[in-house]
Each structure stands twice: as structure tokens, then as C-alpha cells.
Amino acid sequence: MDVQKTYKKYIDIFEKFKDELKDSESEKFFKNRENAFEIFKKHGIPEHNHENYKYAGINGILDKDYDFSIESRAAKVNLNEFFKCEVEDLDTHVVLLSNGEYYQDNEPIEGLNKGVVICGLKQAKTEYPEIVEKYYNKYSSEIEDGFVALNTMFAQDGVFIYVPDNIELNKTIQLVNLTHGFGNKNIFKRNLFVLGKNSKLSLVICDHTLNSSNNFVVDLTESYVGENSQLDYHSLQNEPNKSGVVNSHFINLEKYSRCNSFVISLHGGVLRNNVFAKLAGENSEANLYGLNLTDRDQRVDNFTLIDHLVPNCLSNELYKGILDEQAKGAFSGRIIVRPDAQKTEAYQTNRSLCLTPQAKMRTKPQLEIYADDVKCSHGATVGQLDENALMYLRQRGIDEREAKLMLMFAFANDVLLKVNILPLRERIAGLIDSRLRGEFSYCAHCLLNCESRN
Amino acid sequence: MLVIKNLHAEISGKKILKGLSLEVKPGEIHAIMGPNGSGKSTLSAVLTGNENFTVTEGEIYYEGKDLFQLNFEERAKAGIFLSFQYPVEIPGVSMINFMKTAVNEQRKSKNLPPMSSGEFLKYMREMKDLVELKSDLANRSVNVGFSGGEKKRNEIFQMAMLKPKLAILDETDSGLDIDALRVVANGVNKLKTPENASIVITHYQRLLDFIVPDFVHVLYDGKIVKSAGKELALELEEKGYNWIQKELEV
Numbered sequence A: 001m002d003v004q005k006t007y008k009k010y011i012d013i014f015e016k017f018k019d020e021l022k023d024s025e026s027e028k029f030f031k032n033r034e035n036a037f038e039i040f041k042k043h044g045i046p047e048h049n050h051e052n053y054k055y056a057g058i059n060g061i062l063d064k065d066y067d068f069s070i071e072s073r074a075a076k077v078n079l080n081e082f083f084k085c086e087v088e089d090l091d092t093h094v095v096l097l098s099n100g101e102y103y104q105d106n107e108p109i110e111g112l113n114k115g116v117v118i119c120g121l122k123q124a125k126t127e128y129p130e131i132v133e134k135y136y137n138k139y140s141s142e143i144e145d146g147f148v149a150l151n152t153m154f155a156q157d158g159v160f161i162y163v164p165d166n167i168e169l170n171k172t173i174q175l176v177n178l179t180h181g182f183g184n185k186n187i188f189k190r191n192l193f194v195l196g197k198n199s200k201l202s203l204v205i206c207d208h209t210l211n212s213s214n215n216f217v218v219d220l221t222e223s224y225v226g227e228n229s230q231l232d233y234h235s236l237q238n239e240p241n242k243s244g245v246v247n248s249h250f251i252n253l254e255k256y257s258r259c260n261s262f263v264i265s266l267h268g269g270v271l272r273n274n275v276f277a278k279l280a281g282e283n284s285e286a287n288l289y290g291l292n293l294t295d296r297d298q299r300v301d302n303f304t305l306i307d308h309l310v311p312n313c314l315s316n317e318l319y320k321g322i323l324d325e326q327a328k329g330a331f332s333g334r335i336i337v338r339p340d341a342q343k344t345e346a347y348q349t350n351r352s353l354c355l356t357p358q359a360k361m362r363t364k365p366q367l368e369i370y371a372d373d374v375k376c377s378h379g380a381t382v383g384q385l386d387e388n389a390l391m392y393l394r395q396r397g398i399d400e401r402e403a404k405l406m407l408m409f410a411f412a413n414d415v416l417l418k419v420n421i422l423p424l425r426e427r428i429a430g431l432i433d434s435r436l437r438g439e440f441s442y443c444a445h446c447l448l449n450c451e452s453r454n
Numbered sequence B: 001m002l003v004i005k006n007l008h009a010e011i012s013g014k015k016i017l018k019g020l021s022l023e024v025k026p027g028e029i030h031a032i033m034g035p036n037g038s039g040k041s042t043l044s045a046v047l048t049g050n051e052n053f054t055v056t057e058g059e060i061y062y063e064g065k066d067l068f069q070l071n072f073e074e075r076a077k078a079g080i081f082l083s084f085q086y087p088v089e090i091p092g093v094s095m096i097n098f099m100k101t102a103v104n105e106q107r108k109s110k111n112l113p114p115m116s117s118g119e120f121l122k123y124m125r126e127m128k129d130l131v132e133l134k135s136d137l138a139n140r141s142v143n144v145g146f147s148g149g150e151k152k153r154n155e156i157f158q159m160a161m162l163k164p165k166l167a168i169l170d171e172t173d174s175g176l177d178i179d180a181l182r183v184v185a186n187g188v189n190k191l192k193t194p195e196n197a198s199i200v201i202t203h204y205q206r207l208l209d210f211i212v213p214d215f216v217h218v219l220y221d222g223k224i225v226k227s228a229g230k231e232l233a234l235e236l237e238e239k240g241y242n243w244i245q246k247e248l249e250v
Helices: A003-023 A027-043 A121-127 A129-135 A146-154 A387-395 A400-416 A422-436 B040-048 B072-077 B095-109 B117-130 B135-139 B148-162 B178-191 B231-239 B242-249
Strands: A092-098 A117-120 A159-163 A172-179 A186-195 A200-209 A216-225 A230-238 A244-253 A258-267 A270-279 A285-294 A299-308 A314-323 A328-337 A345-354 A360-369 A375-383 B002-011 B014-024 B029-033 B054-062 B080-083 B090-094 B166-170 B197-202 B215-220 B223-228
Touching (some): A003 A027, A003 A146, A027 A146, A117 A121, A121 A186, A146 A186, A146 A216, A146 A244, A172 A186, A186 A200, A216 A230, A230 A270, A230 A422, A244 A285, A270 A285, A285 A328, A285 A400, A285 A422, A299 A314, A314 A360, A314 A400, A328 A345, A345 A360, A360 A375, A387 B072, A387 B090, A400 A422, A400 B090, A400 B095, B029 B040, B029 B231, B040 B054, B040 B072, B072 B095, B080 B148, B095 B135, B117 B135, B117 B148, B166 B178, B215 B242, B223 B231, B223 B242
Parallel strands (some): A159 A186, A172 A200, A200 A230, A244 A270, A270 A299, A285 A314, A299 A328, A328 A360, A345 A375, B029 B197, B080 B166
Antiparallel strands (some): A117 A159, B002 B014, B215 B223
């Protein structure tokens, strides 16, 4: 890998396309790109000497020749016909994305609560400039990170959701991001979710590649959760073996608000998930959950940063992983409790099962506590399946393979039990079960779509 | 049903069983008693096929077939059941899911279709009542948070669910108060049929007040040194194991 070469490549690409980007949008907006470019020039692509990327493996896939484009690569065919979701009991509004862009021919959403906006980010920039400009890149610009900067430099589209005050969405919004077409693409997708006061939004995000192209995806999502609002965010990742994804989610929480975030990595090549949660208002709550199931040469790195800025906030973290064959993984959980953030409660747990001697997991809690009246804890374990439990199940006539599956599923179940939407929990349970049984493949159009899968 | 001839077994090079022979016929209850370290638990481990133990000599026939040809779970499917001395806690695996899987795996090996959820729940309720298992235990993770008595009762419940041909109760009485002991023993007695057999491994005579054995064997230094009817247990209780030791020395 030659990180320097990749660094230069992105500098050149930006220089080449910046005028074109500048002409396509407002000056205020373009300024974000220029600022990000300065950050990128300064920091470059993070390497192992960067504390947040100490054990990350994303750089291993950077030197491939990815096709960059600022032109639209969205599907010309009718995706609505191509994609049909028939999940029993899970009644969702489906929103399709095509190669990281909001699909223009999305069927109109019927029965959506009044005042709620769901559209492409590109469209929102012109139609709702006051909201987009107020929030866009507000939190993400505070973090000087090469991949975050890359997204801000190049991303043009993604999904924009605005939920006004006092609206609880009646249905879960399911964002299905389909990646398709030939060639190894470089994709920059950007989502912006804004919740007003006393609102509620539940999202399921299915990232999905339809063929075995080895794409490199740099995603960024910003969520602004207003006072006394709740965001339930479920991300289900299912990517081909040689793909690379860097996904960053910035969550800003105002007082009495709550976010339940799930990052469930079912299949992938190299996945890097960053979650930044800022507890900006008193009595806010961040619950970050993660589950990764990896085998072969797959790799999942989870990085979380929880920033307790103010008193009386709560954060919970539970990340679990099952690593089989030569899979590798890392968890790095940073928690900052600022001097004023008294009465903070922050709990972190990371548990992993390594099923073979070749599987490797690295885990690193990093708590920085500057307040003196807090409750914080962290725990990390890396272990194997319990041999005694295995014997016990087998003595009752359960085959070794089935007994191992039961124990693995039980291990994953802790995270699953945190999913509050029951039909979704059951559906994810089914996905985890079939993934553990090795029946899983990325050919399904959508992870939640059981009927039309073939 | 079960014929053991001159069985020798060891663990990590240490010889434990040194020529044990035993025959169990359908409908019989055999009690195996003996001091600590005599090889009682090793016998149950070898019978169930625990891979940590190595058989160096001898033969075991189960229903006329060479038992060593069957691996651990095949023996379980063939009807050999071990009530564990220390039942294992398995967080996250519910009793219902555990028993449903076990029952259906057993049915699969007999070419029977899996039980429907309705049938299964009904069957489970009946067996729960039979062994007087508190109903909420079945909804919890396997043995997690169970008291010592509840764990042993749960073993008998599993035995009721799986209907083994040969049940080995390894120190089932240890850690039980008298009421729990009675409940466990009642369960075993209710499950007794002319076709199945039990081997009751115990240190004390107490359990044998409730589960009346047809034969009592004394295991000492890896061998059965004395066999007799149920009265032998009482004699042992009265005189202690030293009595056997002295008798052997004479």
C-alpha cells in the first residue's frame, strides 16, 4: 500500500474538479469543501500512528484503482420495480438510493406525517437551504479526520430527512442504498437527519452491493436530535468480500434527547465504522450498539467517540463480535467526560469470540475523565466458546455444529435484545442466524427483503 | 442393555479405572457408591463418551453394540443420558430453545418429523408438571440464576423430556436439601419403566431411601469390589467405607 500515492491522488482530483463543484452550488456550501480540503492536506489519510486508527486495516484496500466521478451514476432503470420489499409485520417507508445518490424516481411516500421532509441532499440544498446550512457539516467539521474530510470534499448527495417539532413518525424509514454497475467505484455518500423538538424517527439503513464490484465507499451521516426527541438508527451492512467502507456517523444530542444506534456488520471486506456522539444537552442519552460477524479475510473496525459535554447525561456502549477463520477486528472506544459534565454515567462493554487461533481481535478502551463526580466503567473480553457449555448441549444429543451455533447466537443475542422494534429484532435475528449458518450471501437485494430474494 | 467388561481408563496419564465390570439390564436401577477418588465420575464420563478420558483396555456393549463406535452426541441420541453433577449455566440460550432443539434432533435421528410449536409446548408443560418444575424456569436461560436444587431438578426435567434408555445420575443428591431430594427422586421413580435403566452414582445412602436400587455396587480404586442388594447401602452408611477397605486387606 502506498498511502502517499493515494493522498496525492485525492489532492489532484479535488484540484481538477473544484471549479465544477463550485459552479454547481452556493458559495457558502462550497466553503465546506475548501475547509475540508485544508484539513485533508494537513492530516492526509490516517495511518497506524494515528491513535484512532491504531489497529485499523482500511489502508490495505486503498491502492486499488477506483473510478471517481462527479457525474451522476444513479440507475437509469426503474429501481422501484426491481426492488420490492415485502417484509411481514415490518411496515416501512422505503427510500432507495442508487450508487450513493438519492434515486429520483422514488415512489412518493403516502401517509407521511405533515411537515416531514424526505428527499435527496442535493435537492435539499436548494429547496431547504436554511435548514441544510444551519446543520450541514456543523459537528463533522469539528473532527479533523482524513476520511471525514474526504467525504466533505467530494460528497454531493445522499438522503435528507427533516422531522419538525412534535412529530413522531408513524412508520420506520428504510433507506436502501443499492450499489451497482461495473467497475470499482469510489463513492461518497452524505446523509443529513434533523429532528426538531419532541420528535421521533426510526431508521433502518441497508447498505447493499448488487454485484461483486470492489468499491471503496466513504460515507458520512450527521444526525441532529433536538430537545426531547429520539432517533433509532439501525445500520445493516452487507458488502462483498473485497469492498472497503469507511462510515462515519455524527450524532448531536440536545437536552432530554436520546439516540439508539445499531451498527450490525453482517458481511464485508474491510469495514470501518466511526460513531461520534456528542451529549450537548443535559439529561441526554446515547446508546451505541454494535455487532460484527466476520470470517475469511474480512475485517471490521469499530471506533466510537462519546463526548460528555454537560452534566447528567448517560451513555451505554455494547459492542460484540464473532470472528471466524482469519478474520480480524478492532474496537476502540473513547469516552471524554468534560470538566463540567458532573453526574455523568458512561458504561462501555466490548466482547469478542475468536473461533480459531488465526482470528484476531484488538480492543482498546480509552476513557478520559475530567469531572470528579461520575460513574464510568469499561470492560473488554476476547475469548472462545465455553467448552463446558458445548459438552452440556451435546450430551443432550445436539450436534456439535448446532451446539456451537446456539452458543454463538446466544452471544449475539445480547445486542439484539436492545432493538426495540420487535418485528425488526426478529428479522435481524433471522439474518444473524442465517449468517452464522453460512447461508448468507450478498446477492439479496435488500437485507430485510426475504420474499423477493433469489 | 449395558455390559462393561474389564474397563480401564485414564485422564492425562493418570489411571483411574482399573478393570471395572458391570452388567445392567432393562428395568434395573444400579447404585454405585464409593469414597472420593474411587472413579465414580470417571465411569459416567467414559460411558457418555467424554473425549478427555482415554480408554486403554476393556469393552462396553450398549444394546448389543460396541459403544466405542459412537461419539459423544451419538450416544446421547442413542438414549444415554447424564444428569450432570455440576449443571452448566448457559446465558442467552433459553430452556425452551434448548429442549426444542434437543427433542427435535433426537426425533430426526429416529426419522420422525420435528414437533410443532404447539405440540412441543404441551409436551413441555406435561413434563414440567411431572417433575414439579416451577414454570418460570423454563422461560429462563439454561441454569442461569438457578439455585443448586433447581439445577438438579432441571436435570430431571430434561431427562423427562428426552426419555433416555439409560440414565446416569452423577451425584444428583449433592447439594440438595431433603425436600428437593424427594422431588428429584419422585421424578426419577415416575420415569422408571420396564424398558429403561438407571445408574445412580452417589456418595451417600440418603438418595437410596427414595430411589430404591435393585443392586448396590461399591467402587474402590477403579474396580467394583462388592455387589449386593439394597441392604448393602445401609451397611455402608453404618460402617463407612473403611469397612470395605479393611475387608479387602484381609
